[in-house]
Each structure stands twice: as C-alpha cells, then as structure tokens.
Amino acid sequence: MLKKRIYTVVALLLLSVALFSASFDGRYEQVVSRVGIENKLAVYFVDLDVPEGSKDKSGDAQIIISPDNKVILLDCGHPDSYKNTMAVLDTLGITTIDMFINSHPHIDHLGAFPFIADKYEIKEVVRSEVEYPSSSYYRAFLESIEKHKIKDTIVKTGDLIEFGSKVKIEVLNPDTPIVYPDNYPKGSTQFLNNNSLALKFIYGDTVYLTCGDLYLNGEKDVLEKYPESLKADLLKANHHLNDTSSQLRWVKATKAQVVVGMNDVIGSMSVYKRYVKYGATVYHTLYNGMIRVVCEDNHNLTVTTQLDSWVEKGGN
Secondary structure, three states, rough: OOOHHHHHHHHHHHHHHHHHHHHHHHHHHHHHOOOOOOOOOOEEEOOOOOOOOOOOOOEEEEEEOOOOEEEEEEEEOOHHHHHHHHHHHOOOOOOOOOOOOOOOHHHHHHHHHHHHHHHHHOOOEEEOOOOOOHHHHHHHHHHHHOOOOEEEEEEOOOOEEEEOOOEEEEEEEOOOOOOOOOOOOOOOOHHHHHHOOEEEEOOEEEEEEEOOOOOHHHHHHHHOOOOOOOOOOEEHHHEHHHHOOHHHHHHHHHOEEEEEEEEOOOHHHHHHHHHHHHHOEEHHHHHHEEEEEEEEOOOOOOEOOOOOOOOOOOOO
16 A cells, blocks of 8 residues: 555655646746737747856857847857757747847856857857957857857947848947056956947837946946946846846846846846846746747737746836
8 A cells, every 4th residue: 555655655756747848848948939929029048058167157148030030049048058048049940140239258258158159150250359369269259259260340339230121229338449457367357348249229119238247346337337328128137147246236227028047057146136126027037937028119028938937126
C-alpha cells in the first residue's frame, strides 16, 4: 500500500511538471509571435542566459519590429547567449536584419554578433564612434562587419535615424568628439557605459527610450541636454536595473508607464521600487522570461510575458 501511494505521488508530481512545462512552452510561443503586432511598433526583450557559474552577465538583446515590418536587433547579448537570440529570430521568421544597433562595446552587448552575422543577412550596423580595441570581442565584431561587407554607420548626439516610414529614432548620447580618459582602456567600464547610445524611438505620440548601460553620470549628461523631452511610455532600465543607474531625477523625467529590466540576476530592489513609486509597471526577464511590448501610436501599450511572477503596477 505504501509503495502504491509513493508511485501515485510521483506520478502526480511528474504530471504537474509536464503540465507546467507545456504551459511554459505555450506562453513562449504566445510571446514570441507576430500575432497582434500588425501596423504597430513591437519590442521583444530576449530572455538571455549564460552557463551556471559564469562571471559574466548575459546582457541585453532586443528585437524591434516597425509598423512596416523593418527589423532592428539592438544588442545581441553575451557570446554564450547567442542561441537565445537566434531562437527568437527564427521563431519570428526573421532572416534579414535591417539594422543592428550596438549600444556600447561590452561583451554582454555585442559578444554574440559574429554568430548572428554568420547566419542572418544584416544590412547595416549602427554604433557610436567609441573604440575599445583591447577587447577581443570588439575586434571580432569589427572583423565580422568587414567579413560580411555590412554598411557601418557611426552616429552621435543630435542625429536622426529613419526606422521604416513611421518611426524615427533620435540619438541623445554620446557627444563627439569622444574624450578618452588617461590610461584608457584601463578602468574603462564606467566610461564605456556612460558613452552608451541613448535612443528615443518615436511612433506617433508614443516614445520608447533605451539607453544601454548609462551610469548615473551618463544619465546626468542626458538630463542636462534634454531636461524636458525624456518622458517615455516604455523604458528599458539602464544597466540591467542596477543601482549604478536610474537616479530619482531620471525616474521622474522619464515617467514611464512600463519599465523593463534585463539580466539573469536581480539588480536592485530599491531601483525597482523607485520606478513603481513613480507610476511604472516593472517587468524583468529574470522573473518574466521573454517579454513583448506592442506599442500603438497613441501611448497605448500591450505587454505579454512568458511568466507572470514579479509584476507590480505603479502607484501613481
């Protein structure tokens, strides 16, 4: 009788796991879909991972599809995460990337690029003029651009990028010329992060703001240049929702409806709570898996997540 009960419990546990897995997979297919994005701006925040025990972050990768079906890949994650990004591109049926944008030349933002470029046609690379020649991953990035004869475009503060016929991208950072610190590239992490591309996607009345890994000083620079024009409907949290970023002035100035953090660990609960306090609903790839945000041109956003955990609506 005891054995029978044990077998029954085990069977129920296995059934529960199977049902959870089926539900999990089904939600992935629901998120990584083009259904419902017709004539809208869609942003897919890719759930990246790295092998257990890795000292590196998995990084950022966003797939952005314009209302007229142009495709941007904004960063592509750590080299160990390339399969995550490819899986989403493949499920979405993407074979051609109209534009790859690199926010800044850290391994967790461009390390997977050679794998991506070997598989997909990339029409153009857009990046800042910041150079990081001591990084083998940055050198591999440049070599891959040359190998595949990809158009290489350098942008700076004040430039305007056309993303299809209905979306414009304003470049808010970095300024030029780039002034490198003494002994560069030693101790360059903060410098490179503060020179991240800050991009303001404008679709009708809707704004999506994504600024790579801006630290506090980088945020201050952007706030000084654009004190009245940073309000965003959708915001990717700077530097993986860590407390190196997202100062109170930034949170108040952006006043986002929806904030997305991207990382394989939780950055800072105090930052998360700060956004919630000022009205944002915050999502995070660690807890929500894949995240899709569909933007209409009238401030209306529809968020679909792979998992429901760790979502709290803002109080204002």
